[in-house]
Amino acid sequence: MLDVQGIRKRFGGITAVDDVSFQVAPHSITGLIGPNGSGKTVTFNLIGGLSRVEGGQIFFQGERIDRLSPDAVTQRGIGRTFQNVKIFPDFSVAENLVIMGQPREVLRCGRSIFWNARPGEIGARNRDLLELVGLSEKRDEPAGSLSYGQQKLLAFVALMALRPDPGLILLDEPMAGVNPRLVTTLLGLIRLFQARGKTFLIIEHDMRVIMELCSTVIVLDQGRKIAEGPPTEVRRDERVIEAYLGR
Amino acid sequence: MTRNGFGLLQAPAFVVVGVLYPWLFPGDYLIHLGSLVCLYVILTSSLNLIIGYTGQFAVAHAAFYGVGAYGSVLLVTRLGVPVWMAAMAAIVLAGLFALVIGLLTLRLRGAYLAICTFAFSELFRLTLDNWVSLTNGANGIIIRFTLPTIALPGLPGWRFESRPAYYYLFLLLAGATVCLIQRIVSSDVGRVLQAIRQDEVLARVAGFPTYRYKVVAFVVGSMLAAVAGATYAPYLSYIAPDLFDINETIYILMIVMIGGLRTIGGPLWGSILLVSLPQLLDIKPVVRMLVYGVTLIIIMVRLPGGLSQIGQSLVGFVARRRLRGLPVGAGSAGRSDA
Amino acid sequence: MSSLLLDLVIHGLVTGSIYATVALGLTLTYGVMGILNFAHGELLMVGAYVAYVLVTGYGVNFLVATLAAMAAVALLAVLIERTTFRFARNEHLNGLVISLGLIAILQNLALARWGADPLSIPPPLPQIVDIFGVTIGLQRIVVFGLTVGLIGLFMAFLRFTTLGKAIRATAQSPTVASILGIRVNRVISLAFAMGAGLAALAGALIGTIYNLTPYMGGLPAMKAFVVVILGGLGSVGGAIIAGFLLGVAESLGGGLISSAFKDGFGFAALIVVLLTRPWGLFGFRPEREEG
Numbered sequence: 001m002l003d004v005q006g007i008r009k010r011f012g013g014i015t016a017v018d019d020v021s022f023q024v025a026p027h028s029i030t031g032l033i034g035p036n037g038s039g040k041t042v043t044f045n046l047i048g049g050l051s052r053v054e055g056g057q058i059f060f061q062g063e064r065i066d067r068l069s070p071d072a073v074t075q076r077g078i079g080r081t082f083q084n085v086k087i088f089p090d091f092s093v094a095e096n097l098v099i100m101g102q103p104r105e106v107l108r109c110g111r112s113i114f115w116n117a118r119p120g121e122i123g124a125r126n127r128d129l130l131e132l133v134g135l136s137e138k139r140d141e142p143a144g145s146l147s148y149g150q151q152k153l154l155a156f157v158a159l160m161a162l163r164p165d166p167g168l169i170l171l172d173e174p175m176a177g178v179n180p181r182l183v184t185t186l187l188g189l190i191r192l193f194q195a196r197g198k199t200f201l202i203i204e205h206d207m208r209v210i211m212e213l214c215s216t217v218i219v220l221d222q223g224r225k226i227a228e229g230p231p232t233e234v235r236r237d238e239r240v241i242e243a244y245l246g247r
Numbered sequence: 248m249t250r251n252g253f254g255l256l257q258a259p260a261f262v263v264v265g266v267l268y269p270w271l272f273p274g275d276y277l278i279h280l281g282s283l284v285c286l287y288v289i290l291t292s293s294l295n296l297i298i299g300y301t302g303q304f305a306v307a308h309a310a311f312y313g314v315g316a317y318g319s320v321l322l323v324t325r326l327g328v329p330v331w332m333a334a335m336a337a338i339v340l341a342g343l344f345a346l347v348i349g350l351l352t353l354r355l356r357g358a359y360l361a362i363c364t365f366a367f368s369e370l371f372r373l374t375l376d377n378w379v380s381l382t383n384g385a386n387g388i389i390i391r392f393t394l395p396t397i398a399l400p401g402l403p404g405w406r407f408e409s410r411p412a413y414y415y416l417f418l419l420l421a422g423a424t425v426c427l428i429q430r431i432v433s434s435d436v437g438r439v440l441q442a443i444r445q446d447e448v449l450a451r452v453a454g455f456p457t458y459r460y461k462v463v464a465f466v467v468g469s470m471l472a473a474v475a476g477a478t479y480a481p482y483l484s485y486i487a488p489d490l491f492d493i494n495e496t497i498y499i500l501m502i503v504m505i506g507g508l509r510t511i512g513g514p515l516w517g518s519i520l521l522v523s524l525p526q527l528l529d530i531k532p533v534v535r536m537l538v539y540g541v542t543l544i545i546i547m548v549r550l551p552g553g554l555s556q557i558g559q560s561l562v563g564f565v566a567r568r569r570l571r572g573l574p575v576g577a578g579s580a581g582r583s584d585a
Numbered sequence: 586m587s588s589l590l591l592d593l594v595i596h597g598l599v600t601g602s603i604y605a606t607v608a609l610g611l612t613l614t615y616g617v618m619g620i621l622n623f624a625h626g627e628l629l630m631v632g633a634y635v636a637y638v639l640v641t642g643y644g645v646n647f648l649v650a651t652l653a654a655m656a657a658v659a660l661l662a663v664l665i666e667r668t669t670f671r672f673a674r675n676e677h678l679n680g681l682v683i684s685l686g687l688i689a690i691l692q693n694l695a696l697a698r699w700g701a702d703p704l705s706i707p708p709p710l711p712q713i714v715d716i717f718g719v720t721i722g723l724q725r726i727v728v729f730g731l732t733v734g735l736i737g738l739f740m741a742f743l744r745f746t747t748l749g750k751a752i753r754a755t756a757q758s759p760t761v762a763s764i765l766g767i768r769v770n771r772v773i774s775l776a777f778a779m780g781a782g783l784a785a786l787a788g789a790l791i792g793t794i795y796n797l798t799p800y801m802g803g804l805p806a807m808k809a810f811v812v813v814i815l816g817g818l819g820s821v822g823g824a825i826i827a828g829f830l831l832g833v834a835e836s837l838g839g840g841l842i843s844s845a846f847k848d849g850f851g852f853a854a855l856i857v858v859l860l861t862r863p864w865g866l867f868g869f870r871p872e873r874e875e876g
Contacts, residue, residue, distance in 0.1 A: 048452065074454035086449045088442055099442055102435045104454050106463055109435035162454065304681050306623075351859040358621055358818060359863070361681055362810045363855070365623060369807040370852050377846075493803065494692070497685045504682065533693045540689035547683045548672045 001026040001061060001199050002168055007046055008055035009039075016042040018223040019056070024168070024216075029190065029200040031210040031231065034220035035244055040203045041083060043220070044170050048080050049073040060168065075104060079159035080170035083203075085151045087158065089144025093135050096143050096154055097126040100161040129157045132189070149182045156189060169193070171202045175209050187212060211235070219243070257512065265418050269411045278410045280523050285417035286479050287522045289424045291503045291514035293471035296428055298500070299509040300437065301464040302444030304357055306496050307348070307364035310371040311469040313491025314341040315476025317375065317382065320390055320486060325381075330395050334477035341473030342466050349462040360465075368493045375488035387487030394481050413482045420478060424471055429511050431467075440464050494536075501539045504546060592719045593840040594833055599725045601832020602732035603787050607805050608812040608824040609736060610783035616756040616819045617776035620670055620680030624687035625784055625809060626802025632658045632785025633792040633801065634695060637706050647709040651789040655782040662781030666774050695799035703796035706789070728790045735786065736825060739779075743821065752776050756819070804848065811851045815858055817868025827866060 002024040009017040017039040024030045032040050045051040047058055049070040058066040065073055088096050101123070103109050130136045133153040138146065143154060152174065159169055171190075175183050183206070190200060190213060204210050210217060210231055217234045219227040221243040227234050234240055264271070268281050294308045318337030322328040328336065348367060352359040375382050382388065394416070397405040407413055431437050442450040443457050450457050480486050506517020525535040607629060614622045622628075632654040639650035665687065673679035708724040716726070743749040755762040755772045763769045787805065795801070812831050816823025831851050839847035858865065 050448070050452070069456070070448075070451040071454045071456050074452055080452060082449075086446060086452075088445045088449065090441070090445055091438075095438070099438050100453055102438065104456065106436065106456070106459050109439060112434040113430045113436060298678075302678065304678055306685070351856065355859075355863050356818075357677065358615075359814070359859070361621055361623075362814060363859070366807050366811055366852060366855060369803055370849065373804070373848050377848075494689065497689050500682065500685060501689070533697050536689045536693045537697075540686045540693070543686040544669055544683055544690075547679050547686070548669055 002047070002201065003059040004043075004047070004056070005058070006056035007043070007053045007058060007066070009042055009046060009051060009053060015223050017046065020220065020223070020225050021056070022218045022225060022228060024199060024201050026167075026199050027194065027197060028215050029194055029202065029213045031214035031217040032201060032203045032220065033205070033207075033210060033217060034226075037222070038220040038243075039223040040220055041172055044080060044172055044203065047073075047170065048078065071104070074162070074166075075164065077164055077167040078170065079162050079166035079168070081152075081155050081159065081172055081174065083172045083176065085148065085155050087143045087146075087151050087155050089142060091143055092140045093130065093143050093146070093154060094126065094139040096158050097129060097161040100158050101126070101163045126161055129160055132192075133157050133185075149178055152178060152182070153185070153189075156186070160193065166198070168199045168201065171200060171204075173203050173205065175204060175206045183209065207235075261515070262422065265422070268418075269414060275410055278414050280526055282410070282414045282417045282482065283526070284518050284522050285414070285421040286475055287499070287502060287518040288421040288515055289417075289475040290472055290499045291506065291518055292421075292424050292428050292511075293468040293475075294496075294499050295503050295508065295514050296431065296440075296471075297465055297468040299503065299513075300432055300444060301440040301461060302447075303353070303461055303465060304361045305364045305465060305469075306361065306493065306500070307368045307371075308469070308472050308499055309491045309493070309495035310364075310368040311341045311345060311472040312476040312495070313371060313375070313486075313488075314344060315473030316480040316486050316491065317388075317476075318473070319477040320388055320480050321381065323392060324388070330392060330481070334474075337477045338470050338473040341476075342470040345466040345469035346462065349465045353461045353465065354458055365493065368496060372488050372492045375491070382488070385488055387485055390481055390484045390486065392481060394478070407481070416478060417482075420474065424474075425511060425515065427471075432511070436460070436463075498536070498539070501543050504543055505539065588718045589840065590837075591717060592721075593836045595716070595719050595721060596725070597833035597836025598829060599721075599729045599832070600836060601829035602729045602736075603791060603805070603828075604808050604812050604832050605736060605825045605828025606732045606783050606787045607809040608816070608828045609739065609821065610780035610787075611806075611809045611813055612816075612819065612821050612824040613752075613776050613780035613783070615813070616821070617752060618666070618670060618674075618680075618773055620673060620677060621684065621810075622670075622687075622777075622780075623681065623684040623806065624691060625780070626804075626806025627688050627691035628658050628662065628781045628802070629784040629788035629791070629805055630695060630797075630799060630802035631661065631691060632788035633706070633797050634699065634788075635785070636789035636792055637704055637797055640706050647706070647793070651786060654789045655785045658785035658788075659778040659782040662778045663774050666777045670777070671770075671773075692799045692802075699799070701798060701800075703798050705796050706792040708793040722794075724793055728794065731790065732786070735783070739783075740821070740825075748772075748775070808848075808851055811855045814855060814863075815865055817865030820865065820867040823865055823867030 004023070005021050006019050007017055007021075008015070008019055020039070020043060032043065034040055042051065046053050046066065049065070049068050049072065053066045056066070057064055060076055060078060063076065065076060068076070088099070091099065127136070130139055133156070135150060135154060135157075138150070143151065146154065156171075156174065159166060174186055178186070187209065190202075194200060202210075202213065214231055216229065217227075217231045218225060219234055219237070219240050221239075226239045226243060227237045269278050272278070272281070290308065290312060297303050297305050297308075315334075315337045318340050319330070319333040322333035322336055323330055344367070348360075348363055352363045376385050378384075394407040394413075396407065399405055405412065405416075407416070432440075439450065439455050439460050442453070442455070443460060447457050476491075502517040502521045503514055505521060506515070507513025521539070524530075607625070611622065611625050614620070614625065635654040635657050636647075636650045639645040639653055640647055645653070669683045669687070670680055673683055708722070710723040710727055712723045713720055714723050714726065743753060751762070751767045751772050752775070754765065754767060755769055755776070759769050762772070788802075791801070791805070808831065812827045813824055815831065816825070816827030831854070834854065835847050835850050838850040
């Protein structure tokens with residue numbers, strides 16, 4: 001589904017990502033791990049179009065996407081979350097979902113100026129999504145007033161409200177700063193949506209999560225891929241152990 | 248979440264008071280004041296769209312107001328273009344300037360828009376001051392034409408020969424502007440604009456071509472300022488470069504911010520209070536600007552949460568609170584995880 | 586023809602040195618504080634008026650008056666920073682609005698005190714001299730010498746002194762700087778004060794060549810902003826070089842093409858730069874995410 005070929009990216013004098021290649025199979029959950037500064041988030045930025053690759057190519061469902069702007073990438077069917085959870089703080093919880101589902105083109109949105117200008121109605125799908133994460137009661141509250149964990153849930157579920165339906169979901173450290181009970185909830189959600197047909201690529205530091213969820217794990221260190229394979233294999237790989245410990 | 252904070256109750260009240268105003272407050276001076284307030288409602292509401300809702304810091308608003316004024320006047324006096332057509336052309340011209348500036352800068356960091364609109368504003372004033380053969384320089388232009396009569400089917404024409412006649416035009420335009428902005432804000436477009444203000448990166452990642460939306464908001468807002476200029480010039484009978492410089496933009500911005508950014512009622516109440524009070528109390532412009540300047544800074548400093556909190560500032564806050572009978576903003580502090 | 590050219594270039598260099606000074610002050614403020622100070626021109630204006638008062642009211646020697654003006658405006662800047670900009674560190678829009686409010690306050694204070702009639706500072710050196718066949722007021726030479734000297738001093742200060750390095754560090758990353766033990770608050774105040782002092786210097790010097798009005802700051806500020814973009818937002822060297830370039834370009838354009846629209850050349854250059862190379866001569870190519 002996602003085919004990353006030899007991507008490269010430098011910042012100033014530092015090579016953040018150096019000749020990284022990997023593939024993500026449809027309907028799988030793939031993990032992307034590595035010590036801090038190994039280029040994981042940069043890779044996400046490159047895939048998502050927030051950064052421009054300086055070498056190599058990225059293909060999604062056969063189509064080349066590395067030259068596209070972030071909004072175009074999302075419209076092709078890739079959604080992502082951020083390490084520091086991003087939601088629209090002044091919008092209500094419901095509105096955070098509504099905006100994900102509305103038309104993107106200026107002209108199509110412009111029609112709603114002249115008729116149908118009703119406040120964002122919350123359709124059945126969004127209502128279900130909120131129920132799923134237990135935020136139904138909060139739906140009119142400003143998203144900025146939610147707790148960190150609730151915001152993470154909201155950000156996750158907002159991706160599912162995206163239209164067109166995203167096929168690939170990039171999660172950037174979904175478990176960071178989250179209490180154990182919420183970890184379980186999130187694990188359940190990820191599996192649920194995998195069953196519904198979605199593909200996940202997850203950056204994580206929490207090894208238990210990686211072990212539980214992922215069928216394949218890719219390991220980066222200082223911008224290079226140093227290992228790839230099932231989690232049990234990767235865990236025993238010497239280079240991986242050295243990368244995490246040998247500093 | 249209140250996106251426009253302007254209840255359904257307020258609208259008819261404004262309309263009624265607005266229409267009856269010349270009877271309630273007769274006399275040339277007061278009616279002129281009414282026109283002035285309406286003018287500023289247009290200017291502040293349109294600036295609010297750009298800065299308040301979309302979060303784009305553009306400071307050339309008075310220059311676009313000036314393009315509308317000088318543009319239409321010059322087209323009439325130099326090229327003999329019929330007045331209403333000249334007004335339309337001037338508005339389109341303002342839109343073109345805004346389009347160029349927007350296309351050039353809105354792909355870049357916000358600082359670029361701020362700087363370029365600042366530069367454009369100064370350049371516009373300079374051109375007005377120095378291109379004397381065209382604009383009569385700093386002396387300004389005395390306007391000897393009025394708006395031509397508008398033919399109304401089945402009714403006597405709308406003749407612009409008295410203050411009330413002009414007043415109703417401005418009232419109509421102000422009302423139309425507020426309506427338009429309210430419709431935009433509560434539409435899908437408005438939702439995107441507000442998303443852009445809150446977090447543009449997130450808006451892009453959510454699939455929106457934010458660049459286009461920003462340009463649209465900027466152009467629409469700027470063209471509305473030109474509408475104000477084109478219609479107000481013949482009424483004022485005199486235009487000069489110093490009516491359209493950066494200080495005027497600052498004044499408009501002050502009203503928006505003190506009245507309540509990002510609300511529909513803010514520019515309304517702000518214009519009503521902050522434009523008429525100094526006139527009625529006969530406060531000199533120097534004093535007025537000093538007071539407003541200090542007030543503006545105090546507001547900026549006392550609301551460290553930033554502009555996102557300013558939707559609750561002074562007048563806007565009071566108006567909405569009274570309207571809803573509720574405290575504004577449902578603050579649910581630190582609940583535990585789900 | 587070649588002496589006309591030389592004439593234009595030399596006069597352009599003088600104007601350019603003033604642009605460079607103002608732009609340098611602006612870049613310093615923006616780089617360290619992260620806020621575009623639109624009221625930078627008003628600081629220039631205050632400097633001019635302080636020098637004016639000292640020279641004409643108290644008969645103070647011009648050089649001393651200029652230094653005093655720089656100090657006074659620097660103090661004013663510290664006051665402003667502590668009471669206003671400090672609270673807008675993380676919200677850029679707030680800082681911009683504050684700077685606009687400052688424009689209104691400073692301009693109207695000057696208006697209230699001195700009115701709108703143009704004033705001028707009698708130049709201490711009104712003689713005309715002849716350099717390489719070009720006639721030029723000695724005052725302008727002095728202006729050039731002073732500004733270039735101060736710019737040079739300042740660059741050396743930035744590069745070689747501890748404080749200068751602290752400033753550069755803070756400009757790159759305030760968080761890291763504070764971890765390194767730099768008193769970020771002080772550095773920011775200081776940087777702003779120095780930027781303001783440079784503006785005041787320019788103001789006092791301008792006052793001997795052109796007129797003083799409460800509105801005199803607008804045009805130099807606009808030029809400074811254009812210069813800052815041309816040179817690259819945040820680049821100190823870029824601001825200086827672009828300042829001189831603009832001065833010379835304006836002079837050449839004004840003399841050879843059209844004098845009425847001298848001020849428009851900068852704007853034209855701005856448009857060209859934005860179309861082709863928005864990060865300026867020495868800026869960094871921004872990541873798409875900054876777009």
